[in-house]
Amino acid sequence: MQTSSDRRPWTFYVLAAVFAVYVLFLYGPMFCIFVLSFQGPQGGLVFPMRGRGIFWFVQLVTQADTGDMIGAITRSIPLALIVMVLTVAVSVSAGLAFREKFRGAGVLFYLVVASLVAPGYVLGIGIGLMFQVFGLSTDWWSSALGAQLSWTLPFGLLIMFAVFGRLSRSYEEAARDMGLTRTATLWLVILPIVLPGIIAVALFGFTLSYDEFARTLQTTGGTNTLPIEIWSMTQNVTSPSIYALGTLTTIFSFVIIGISLSAVALIQRRRTGRLA
Amino acid sequence: MDGRGTIELVGVFKRFGDGTVAVDGVNLKIADGAYCCLLGPSGCGKTTILRMIAGHETPTEGEILIGGENVVGLEPRRRGTAMMFQNYALFPHLSVRDNIAFALRAQGIERKERYRAADAVIEQVQLTALANRMPNQLSGGQQQRVALARAIVTKPRVLLLDEPLSALDEFLRLQMRSELREMQKRLGITFIHVTHTQLEAVAVAEQVVVMDKGRVEQASSARGIYADPASPYVARFMGGQNVLSGVVRSSGDGRAALTGAGGREFELTGQNRQLAAGSAVNFAVRRDEVVLAKAAAAPALGVNALRARVTMTEYQGTYVKVTLAIDLAPGEMNGADEFVAYVPEADFFAKAIQIGDAVVASWQTGSGRLLTGDANAFPRH
Numbered sequence: 001m002q003t004s005s006d007r008r009p010w011t012f013y014v015l016a017a018v019f020a021v022y023v024l025f026l027y028g029p030m031f032c033i034f035v036l037s038f039q040g041p042q043g044g045l046v047f048p049m050r051g052r053g054i055f056w057f058v059q060l061v062t063q064a065d066t067g068d069m070i071g072a073i074t075r076s077i078p079l080a081l082i083v084m085v086l087t088v089a090v091s092v093s094a095g096l097a098f099r100e101k102f103r104g105a106g107v108l109f110y111l112v113v114a115s116l117v118a119p120g121y122v123l124g125i126g127i128g129l130m131f132q133v134f135g136l137s138t139d140w141w142s143s144a145l146g147a148q149l150s151w152t153l154p155f156g157l158l159i160m161f162a163v164f165g166r167l168s169r170s171y172e173e174a175a176r177d178m179g180l181t182r183t184a185t186l187w188l189v190i191l192p193i194v195l196p197g198i199i200a201v202a203l204f205g206f207t208l209s210y211d212e213f214a215r216t217l218q219t220t221g222g223t224n225t226l227p228i229e230i231w232s233m234t235q236n237v238t239s240p241s242i243y244a245l246g247t248l249t250t251i252f253s254f255v256i257i258g259i260s261l262s263a264v265a266l267i268q269r270r271r272t273g274r275l276a
Numbered sequence: 277m278d279g280r281g282t283i284e285l286v287g288v289f290k291r292f293g294d295g296t297v298a299v300d301g302v303n304l305k306i307a308d309g310a311y312c313c314l315l316g317p318s319g320c321g322k323t324t325i326l327r328m329i330a331g332h333e334t335p336t337e338g339e340i341l342i343g344g345e346n347v348v349g350l351e352p353r354r355r356g357t358a359m360m361f362q363n364y365a366l367f368p369h370l371s372v373r374d375n376i377a378f379a380l381r382a383q384g385i386e387r388k389e390r391y392r393a394a395d396a397v398i399e400q401v402q403l404t405a406l407a408n409r410m411p412n413q414l415s416g417g418q419q420q421r422v423a424l425a426r427a428i429v430t431k432p433r434v435l436l437l438d439e440p441l442s443a444l445d446e447f448l449r450l451q452m453r454s455e456l457r458e459m460q461k462r463l464g465i466t467f468i469h470v471t472h473t474q475l476e477a478v479a480v481a482e483q484v485v486v487m488d489k490g491r492v493e494q495a496s497s498a499r500g501i502y503a504d505p506a507s508p509y510v511a512r513f514m515g516g517q518n519v520l521s522g523v524v525r526s527s528g529d530g531r532a533a534l535t536g537a538g539g540r541e542f543e544l545t546g547q548n549r550q551l552a553a554g555s556a557v558n559f560a561v562r563r564d565e566v567v568l569a570k571a572a573a574a575p576a577l578g579v580n581a582l583r584a585r586v587t588m589t590e591y592q593g594t595y596v597k598v599t600l601a602i603d604l605a606p607g608e609m610n611g612a613d614e615f616v617a618y619v620p621e622a623d624f625f626a627k628a629i630q631i632g633d634a635v636v637a638s639w640q641t642g643s644g645r646l647l648t649g650d651a652n653a654f655p656r657h
Contacts, residue, residue, distance in 0.1 A: 170365035173332050178430065179353030179382035188378075192369040271368050272412040 030250060037243035045238060056244040069245060072229035075140050079225060080209040082141070083148050087156040087205030088198060090149075092191075095160030116154040120214030123150060128218040138221035147215035152208045156201040163197030196264045203260040207253065280343040280356070281308040281433040281466035283329065288338035290324055290490075298324040299335070300490035306483060308343075311460050311467045313477035316487035317513075317656050322470045323438055325487075329468065330359045330436050342434060353382065358432035362439040364423035366411035373398065373407040376426045383430070397425040401459075417448045424456070428463060435460075437469040441476060453480055474514050478502050486510050488653065507649030508558045512613070517560040519613045520644075521651065527551040532646070534559070538605020541579045543641040551646075558647040565643040566617035568598065570627065571634035581638035584615065586631050589624075596624040600637060612654060 036043070040051020060069060094112075098105060115123070127147045131138045138144070171193060175185040191198070213227045220228060226249065233242055283306040290299040299321040306312045314322035327333040329340055331352035339346050347355045358379075366375050377387075377394040385393070398407050401421040411419055420440065427435055440456065441449045457480045460467045471477050477484050478498040485495040486509075493513075494506040505511035508519050522534030522542050532551050534542040544559055551557060561580075571583060584600035591597075595618045602615055617637055619629065629635070 168363055168365065170361040170363055171367065173330075173352075173359070174361060174365040174367075176332070177330065177352045177357075177359050178379045179351070181382075184382070188381075189367060193367065195369070267369075271410050 030246075033243045033246045034250070037240055037247040039240050043240040045240065045243075054244075056240040057248070059239070060241045060244045060248075068224070068229060069226075072224050072226040075223060076210055076226035079140055079145060079148070080206045082145060083152055083209035084202050084205035086145075086149060087152040088202050090153055091156030091160045091201050092194075092198060094153075094157050095164045096186075096190075098157075098161065099164050112154050112157055115150045118150075120151065120212075121217065123147065124215040124218040127215075131219075138219050140216075140220045140223060140225055143219040143221065144216045144225065147219040148209045148212050151212060151215055152205045155204050155208060159197060159201050159204065160194075163194050163200075167194060196267050199260055199264050199267075203257065206256060210253070210256075279308045282306065282341075282343055283434060283466060283468070284339075284341040284344075285325070285329075286339040286341070288325070288328065288335045288340060290321070290328065290333065291336045297490055299328070302338075302490070302492055304485060304492060304495060306466060306468065309464050309466055310483050311457065311481050312469070312483040312485065313481035314468065314470045314485050314487060315472070315474065315477040316493075317472055319656075320487040321490040322472075322485075322487050326359075326436050326438055326468060326470050329355075329434070330357050331355055332359070356433040357436055358427040358430055358434075359436040360423050360427045360438065360440055362442060364411075364419050364443075366419060366422055366426070368411055371408050371410055372403060372414070372422050375411065375422060376429050379426050379429050393429055394425075397429045400428075401425045416444050417452055420444065420452055421455075424459065428459070432465065434466045434468065435463075437467065439470055439472070441471070441473075449476070456480060478514075486513060488513075488655070493649075503562070504645055505560055505647065507653065508560075508647050508651050509649060509653035509655065511560040511647060512653075513655040516563055516618075518563060518566070518615050519558055519560055519647065520615075521556060521558050521611075524551045524553050524555050524557060526553060532557075537608040540577075540582060540605075542644060543579050544644040544646055545641055546645070549646070556651075558651050559644045560647055561639050561643050561645075563597075563616045564595065564618040565639050566637050567639065568617050568619055568627065568629060568635045568637055570629075571636055577636065578638065580641060580644065581636055582615070584635055584637055586629060586633045586635060589629065589631060591621075592618075593621070595620055596629075598624070598629060600635065603634075 032047075035049070036045070036047070037056055038052055038054065039049055039056065040053050041055050042050040043056065044050060098109070124147050127143050127150075128138055131143050136142070167190070171189055172185055175189045180188065211227060212225070213231065216225050217228055224232065230242070230245060230249075233245070283304075285302050285304040288299055288302045288304075289297075291297050302321075302325065304325075314325060316322045324333060328335050329342070329347075331347065331350060335348060338348075340348055342355055342357065352359070367378065370378060373391065373394055376397060377390040380390040380393060395404075395407070398404055401424055403418065403421055403425065406414060406418060411422060414422065420443075423440075437456070441452055444452060453476060456467070456469070469477075469480060478501065481498055483495065484498050484501045486493045486501060488509055494501060494510045496504070496506075501510065502514050502516055505514060505517060511517040511519050520536065520542070522536040522540075525533040525535050527533070527550060530545055532544045534544065534557065536542055542559070577583065582600075583603040585603065586598055587601045588599040589596055590599075598617045598619050600615045600617065604610065615637070619627075
């Protein structure tokens, strides 16, 4: 007798179709941009392809009229690194603090999470206005940094909540049993155990900052970060340069994510899979 | 032994921040070099006592003495105790060898000496071949051995074990149980082992402390707890006993005559308390000392006998567990206790006892033991 488990239910095909559409929607546009960026000098913004080559990549870094790409990158990467370091430092410390119960912990938590809910663009305008009120000039390393932290810190904290939530108290107690000081316990026991979580927070901090648009737009001052430079480029550049840029930044993001995930995988493998 | 591993709890009381009373006035003495089990259902306060001895909780009131010295307020390391955690708490980022050597780090012992000491205990627990593995690459039983090695490498005078066998499957549990017992004998230090499994406690421990609701119900030898329970609670919790009740008719010379519901007559011996005539008492009868006879073969009911019907039989290998429903006297209510006889296998099959049979259950006068304490204290399951 043919059992029903041998055949897939019709829902399988429906869900598979939904998934296929989703993947197409997610990667299709990216793929189009990727393909269109490798056109010859006659290339345009739409298909069909006109010629092949890396002309527009060369154009991107040599031509001043495509905007200050190199300058934007030299701001965006340091900014993303600063945001990453601060996000890790603050999220880990705050995660440790929330591990101990303290008065007002609940209220504080909601205050932190509220900044995730607040519309980023409005928040950015607010920060820009405040700097104006205090007579300070907005800049990528001051007001934009603060605006981005309002976005990355709640994320980092939520991740650390999940990480510390799974961390058994008995690790600390075992260390205490052995006579380790609290500082030694933190550095030699707690932080090494949660290292994969810390890497995740760092990755989030970096990419969220590197991508950030809404909060940065009104706070970056006279010089742009990369997403804002790209946006302003779309306003006045109508060449495949913009696609070349898209290709480059996407590759850069994938490299960053790849490095982080490999680091986490390496740690996990060291702790489980590999035979000595 | 120099008594450095003696433990004494004096009036220990613990109330948590949320107001729950976990330990409600415990006095307890554990001899140096003893294997002691704290036994009780979850929430009875046994783990809290262990953690207070370790220094991971502070008693609200009372004193904890280790080797005669009050250790309340002392850091865990200063107490000479080592704790083995229920989930083992092995550091996942360190190898077996590093986990064990790590325990010596805070003592300021130099690296080479640390590894030498670690290797010695690794050999003791037979993990030499796995010394460079990471904890997650080990089986449950192997992880438990690492946890044990890590605890004893610091040469504690007291080893505290929090439900050490609960994470293992049945087969490993029995194996590790005897390994723990052997290790304790070899080291000669005090072991305090927390468990909720009765058979585990009586199998390993010299001293068993039965707890309920933050209090010690009975502290005695394994045999004392099992064969001579002090209270209805302990008799019920340990199993192996039937709890019955009666009213004292007469008492004296270590003997007591009781009358149960429906005029049943019981006799107890061996208790040295004078019992007031007319007082209601509970007593326990060992299940393996109850003899069953088909009712047809025993027309007259003597002392220490009940008429009953067989409701269930459970084959246990060397004996058969026979559950009985006592024939109720007019007006008698069904009690919450079940009445069980452990009938030797050969006897059970020779008598061809079947479910539904009417039987007479009887026992010798010496099998009954007087119980004191709350008659309505039932273990929570």
